[in-house]
Amino acid sequence: MAFETKATIASFGGKLYKLTHQSTETTTPMAVNLYLPPQALTPTPTKVPLLIYLSGLTCTPENCSEKGFFQHRASQLGLAILYPDTSPRGLNHPGETASWDFGAGAGFYIDATQEPWKNGYRMESYITRELPQTLFADATYGAALDASRVSITGHSMGGHGALTLYLKNPGMYKSVSAFAPIANPGKCPWGEKAFTGYLGGDREGWKRHDASELVKGWDKGVDLKALVDVGTGDNFYKQGQLLPENLEKAAAEAGVKGLTVRYQEGYDHSYYFMASFSDDHVNHAAKHLGLL
Numbered sequence: 001m002a003f004e005t006k007a008t009i010a011s012f013g014g015k016l017y018k019l020t021h022q023s024t025e026t027t028t029p030m031a032v033n034l035y036l037p038p039q040a041l042t043p044t045p046t047k048v049p050l051l052i053y054l055s056g057l058t059c060t061p062e063n064c065s066e067k068g069f070f071q072h073r074a075s076q077l078g079l080a081i082l083y084p085d086t087s088p089r090g091l092n093h094p095g096e097t098a099s100w101d102f103g104a105g106a107g108f109y110i111d112a113t114q115e116p117w118k119n120g121y122r123m124e125s126y127i128t129r130e131l132p133q134t135l136f137a138d139a140t141y142g143a144a145l146d147a148s149r150v151s152i153t154g155h156s157m158g159g160h161g162a163l164t165l166y167l168k169n170p171g172m173y174k175s176v177s178a179f180a181p182i183a184n185p186g187k188c189p190w191g192e193k194a195f196t197g198y199l200g201g202d203r204e205g206w207k208r209h210d211a212s213e214l215v216k217g218w219d220k221g222v223d224l225k226a227l228v229d230v231g232t233g234d235n236f237y238k239q240g241q242l243l244p245e246n247l248e249k250a251a252a253e254a255g256v257k258g259l260t261v262r263y264q265e266g267y268d269h270s271y272y273f274m275a276s277f278s279d280d281h282v283n284h285a286a287k288h289l290g291l292l
């Protein structure tokens with residue numbers, strides 16, 4: 001359904017729009033923030049490409065819009081950014097708000113198969129189909145966007161989302177990047193908890209939603225166009241929640257080219273880390289979206 005505009009905020013010469021719309025996938029109202037750079041807002045706008053940013057555990061569309069600093073470089077290059085929410089909200093499934101790493105704020109960008117979560121916890125279909133289709137068809141916001149040029153990025157759980165949705169849908173996105181991604185969810189406590197709850201106990205089936213497994217099926221002849229940053233001071237990395245080495249190893253063993261993983265000395269899991277490297281990730285997307 002059409003977007004309702006809750007707020008319009010000037011940012012780096014462009015505008016950040018706080019939107020909501022009724023989703024048929026989640027069956028709930030969904031909040032989403034959209035940044036349009038100045039190039040999309042002039043009296044004679046050019047169509048701009050889109051970077052989708054998927055957030056981490058506990059986040060709403062606000063966290064990264066406010067403190068990720070993606071808009072700075074995006075405004076210079078002429079790139080729109082979409083910040084979706086991390087789960088449906090208000091379904092009131094039992095236990096939905098009992099923990100911060102499962103249920104509300106923790107949809108893991110998959111379509112749940114287990115009761116009660118299969119009702120509404122359909123973030124994969126929402127992010128890959130319903131949200132972009134609604135946005136590109138929107139009379140107000142879609143006109144400024146080039147639907148044929150989309151890239152994806154994300155942080156932590158959202159890094160898992162970006163990598164897996166990219167690997168599952170060759171051609172849908174022009175490039176992928178991730179900050180501190182949950183790179184092998186089938187083998188870490190966050191992923192095991194979420195996948196057991198949403199998908200059930202069949203670990204073989206989890207592999208369809210795990211970047212370190214999916215990368216093995218990538219076409220070796222096609223550059224992966226993937227940039228990953230991880231801070232060596234990140235406590236979740238130290239606790240084995242992220243496992244980026246497993247992704248690197250799987251890609252190398254499968255002969256997949258084009259994965260760059262950078263270990264940033266001393267950086268933690270926070271937005272101080274992301275803001276320090278967000279220019280690099282916007283440049284990475286821009287290169288593959290024809291802006292650089």
Ligand SMILES: N[C@@H](CCC(=O)N[C@@H](CS)C(=O)NCC(=O)O)C(=O)O
Binds near residue numbers: 157
């Ligand atoms: N709530 C968790 C932290 C979860 C966390 O670090 N979430 C990250 C994404 S995985 C985040 O972006 N949090 C929101 C923020 O820092 O603004 C805790 O209390 O330990």
